[in-house]
Amino acid sequence: MPTFSQILYETPEPNIARIVLNRPQARNAQDTRMLYELNDALDFAAQDDEIKVIIVAANGPHFSSGHDLREKAPRETQKEFRTVTTWGGFDGDGAEAQFAREQEIYLGFCERWRNLPKPTMVEVQGRVIAGGVMLVWPFDIVIASEDATFQDNTVAMGICGAEFFNHPYELGVRKAKEMLFTSDEVSAADALRLGAVNHVVPREELESFTLAMARRIAAKNLFSLKITKMAVNAAEDNAGRASTNQTAFALHHMLHTHFKLTSGLPIDPEFMASFASRKA
Numbered sequence: 001m002p003t004f005s006q007i008l009y010e011t012p013e014p015n016i017a018r019i020v021l022n023r024p025q026a027r028n029a030q031d032t033r034m035l036y037e038l039n040d041a042l043d044f045a046a047q048d049d050e051i052k053v054i055i056v057a058a059n060g061p062h063f064s065s066g067h068d069l070r071e072k073a074p075r076e077t078q079k080e081f082r083t084v085t086t087w088g089g090f091d092g093d094g095a096e097a098q099f100a101r102e103q104e105i106y107l108g109f110c111e112r113w114r115n116l117p118k119p120t121m122v123e124v125q126g127r128v129i130a131g132g133v134m135l136v137w138p139f140d141i142v143i144a145s146e147d148a149t150f151q152d153n154t155v156a157m158g159i160c161g162a163e164f165f166n167h168p169y170e171l172g173v174r175k176a177k178e179m180l181f182t183s184d185e186v187s188a189a190d191a192l193r194l195g196a197v198n199h200v201v202p203r204e205e206l207e208s209f210t211l212a213m214a215r216r217i218a219a220k221n222l223f224s225l226k227i228t229k230m231a232v233n234a235a236e237d238n239a240g241r242a243s244t245n246q247t248a249f250a251l252h253h254m255l256h257t258h259f260k261l262t263s264g265l266p267i268d269p270e271f272m273a274s275f276a277s278r279k280a
């Protein structure tokens with residue numbers, strides 16, 4: 001079992017793993033360490049043949065506020081972990097280092113997690129912002145509390161959407177455009193209506209409701225569950241889901257490069273100035 005500092009790894013019942021984001025003081029902002037620990041924990045649960053269902057959850061009032069824009073020395077932290085893609089070039093010049101890093105820890109991780117063979121579930125409360133949706137969309141079953149909201153405000157930062165660009169497949173094309181163009185939040189009720197979440201429950205029932213469903217899934221044959229997941233995932237992949245993500249990722253990096261060329265920052269400097277003036 002790897003050791004973790006930003007997440008918790010629990011086995012609440014036989015055959016069920018529960019991985020909890022545990023930076024509530026930072027609204028579970030994703031720093032490099034948390035993403036690698038989450039990836040390690042998901043691998044650990046996937047490789048344990050006793051585990052049949054994996055739940056991802058988050059401590060605190062909000063599920064995740066997205067990438068940690070205040071992180072110090074992310075490249076140094078990344079070097080402490082074994083990379084999971086074969087990109088390399090993490091210290092490269094020009095556009096290379098950021099492309100390599102985001103290919104690894106954002107798009108790369110999310111594709112890995114989405115394709116983990118076992119059934120995965122995620123329980124979501126409070127605000128889910130920008131990169132936060134990256135920690136929701138890859139998982140198979142989404143249970144949201146009534147107060148959950150989903151927002152990708154990266155267009156306000158000058159960027160065309162978070163690195164894992166599954167929004168059109170989760171919300172439908174029209175709502176995905178509205179969410180991105182306006183930077184508005186999508187309510188749990190709207191997400192349910194659009195099929196982006198499976199169930200909406202009162203906050204106090206979020207954990208127990210999710211665990212009860214996990215228990216019913218865990219009663220099934222694991223090999224059959226794995227094959228069933230492959231079959232359903234093929235429906236989206238045969239409709240171009242993965243290549244849509246790769247196209248959007250390339251466009252996302254064109255905009256990072258645009259802002260670096262024009263201002264030296266990877267996002268709109270006006271957004272960064274307003275972000276920097278906010279309290280931590």
Ligand code: ZN
Binds near residue numbers: 102163252256
């Ligand atoms: Zn990016």
